[in-house]
Amino acid sequence: MTRSTILLGTRKGLIAYHRNNGRWQVENLSFEGQPVSIAYADPRNGTWWACLDHGHWGVKLHRSSDRGNQWTELPSPAYPEGEEVKDGVPAATRYIWSMAHGGTKQRARLWLGTDPGGLFMSTDGGDSFRLVESLWRHPSRKTNWMGGGRDQPGIHSIVVDPRDEDHVHIGISCAGVFETVDAGLSWQVRNNGLKAEFLPDPDTNIGHDPHILVAAPTNPDILWQQNHCGIFRSVDGAQTWQDVSQPEGPARFGFAIAVADDDPDQAWVAPADSDMVRTAIKGALCICRTDDGGKSWKEYRKGLPQQNCFDIVYRHALAAAGDTLVFGTTTGNLFFSPDRGESWQTINNYLPMIYSVQFAD
Amino acid sequence: MPTVKFTYALRRFFPTLRDTPASGRTLKEVLTEMDQVYPGVKTYLLDEQGRLRQHVNIFIDGTIIKDRTLLSDPFPETGEIYIMQALSGG
Numbered sequence: 197m198t199r200s201t202i203l204l205g206t207r208k209g210l211i212a213y214h215r216n217n218g219r220w221q222v223e224n225l226s227f228e229g230q231p232v233s234i235a236y237a238d239p240r241n242g243t244w245w246a247c248l249d250h251g252h253w254g255v256k257l258h259r260s261s262d263r264g265n266q267w268t269e270l271p272s273p274a275y276p277e278g279e280e281v282k283d284g285v286p287a288a289t290r291y292i293w294s295m296a297h298g299g300t301k302q303r304a305r306l307w308l309g310t311d312p313g314g315l316f317m318s319t320d321g322g323d324s325f326r327l328v329e330s331l332w333r334h335p336s337r338k339t340n341w342m343g344g345g346r347d348q349p350g351i352h353s354i355v356v357d358p359r360d361e362d363h364v365h366i367g368i369s370c371a372g373v374f375e376t377v378d379a380g381l382s383w384q385v386r387n388n389g390l391k392a393e394f395l396p397d398p399d400t401n402i403g404h405d406p407h408i409l410v411a412a413p414t415n416p417d418i419l420w421q422q423n424h425c426g427i428f429r430s431v432d433g434a435q436t437w438q439d440v441s442q443p444e445g446p447a448r449f450g451f452a453i454a455v456a457d458d459d460p461d462q463a464w465v466a467p468a469d470s471d472m473v474r475t476a477i478k479g480a481l482c483i484c485r486t487d488d489g490g491k492s493w494k495e496y497r498k499g500l501p502q503q504n505c506f507d508i509v510y511r512h513a514l515a516a517a518g519d520t521l522v523f524g525t526t527t528g529n530l531f532f533s534p535d536r537g538e539s540w541q542t543i544n545n546y547l548p549m550i551y552s553v554q555f556a557d
Numbered sequence: 558m559p560t561v562k563f564t565y566a567l568r569r570f571f572p573t574l575r576d577t578p579a580s581g582r583t584l585k586e587v588l589t590e591m592d593q594v595y596p597g598v599k600t601y602l603l604d605e606q607g608r609l610r611q612h613v614n615i616f617i618d619g620t621i622i623k624d625r626t627l628l629s630d631p632f633p634e635t636g637e638i639y640i641m642q643a644l645s646g647g
Contacts, residue, residue, distance in 0.1 A: 253613070269597065
């Protein structure tokens with residue numbers, strides 16, 4: 197389905213683009229100068245959310261019911277007194293790294309994923325959030341979770357099953373994929389088949405680095421992840437994972453992945469040079485698409501910079517809706533595709549570093 | 558009675574901030590008092606475990622406090638407590 201709004205979380209504010217007569221124009225700029233780790237539009241009610249990462253004043257959460265004209269600050273997710281990341285390291289919210297609504301039956305439910313590794317749930321539409329204790333108390337957390345992308349462990353992916361909203365997969369860097377079937381009362385580890393080449397035992401049960409985890413809207417048992425060690429796909433609800441990367445790339449290392457909302461076998465990634473370099477490969481930007489569940493990948497470059505380019509795409513900064521795609525880069529470029537990624541148009545070359553991109557109504 | 562002074566940077570979020578007399582005997586009490594005058598300001602200065610945020614500084618009569626965790630630094634009865642931001646970031 198085509199969408200007419202793009203929400204951006206950037207290093208210098210929340211920016212909303214709206215499409216009028218085929219042209220993308222800035223509709224709203226909020227929190228100018230402030231880092232917005234996630235800009236999120238709740239599709240159930242049109243509420244916009246801004247997760248702020250004030251350098252000085254901590255993490256803040258704001259909500260708008262009128263497309264960003266007015267915002268209300270709400271209590272940020274807070275770790276209970278005395279909680280620790282590790283023994284002797286007090287736990288405090290350092291970053292909100294993911295946000296998801298709880299589904300159309302649980303209309304007041306919202307989820308937040310944070311650094312340092314706590315998952316939070318709201319049952320009152322976001323007026324308050326509480327730590328999901330069962331995950332925080334998971335016996336692996338203090339001993340086997342570690343930083344990845346950030347200094348401390350963080351939850352960057354929350355995937356709610358639309359068929360059963362108590363069924364949720366989350367992605368943790370670094371720990372891996374965890375699943376609950378009882379709305380967060382208990383958790384199972386779902387890392388079978390993943391590789392963690394940065395660990396002494398790449399086949400470890402816990403310690404993986406899924407950069408982002410997504411599910412196919414038309415078949416939520418098909419999940420995809422752009423992992424630190426490749427692209428992985430599951431066709432059995434994350435029970436097992438298969439590596440679907442190109443062995444020699446470019447579809448291999450990167451941060452973002454998007455899956456088509458009408459085809460569980462079609463997905464896009466934004467390749468980056470290896471974890472040692474982390475720039476566009478050979479100075480040129482491309483998007484790769486598979487139409488066959490990852491058996492093969494095609495590169496698309498039309499309209500994207502092909503020289504002297506250093507952009508990479510962060511994990512929340514690639515989105516798909518129907519035939520349209522959009523992605524934002526670390527150097528503030530925003531690109532739009534009307535044809536499933538085969539060609540690209542520049543929306544803006546002069547934005548701040550882009551952390552999150554979402555299509556909205 | 559000490560006076561609490563705030564960096565101008567906080568006025569973006571708390572437009573009514575001004576030099577404010579305090580009656581608390583400890584820094585913790587003073588900040589709680591300030592939160593009653595300016596609801597929410599404490600969460601901008603301290604994290605949920607009560608520690609001074611990494612990029613916030615408090616000066617007492619021009620001297621930076623030592624205890625950022627328990628906020629136990631004493632201050633004179635007529636002292637000035639400055640709440641500042643560190644000049645970091647970009």
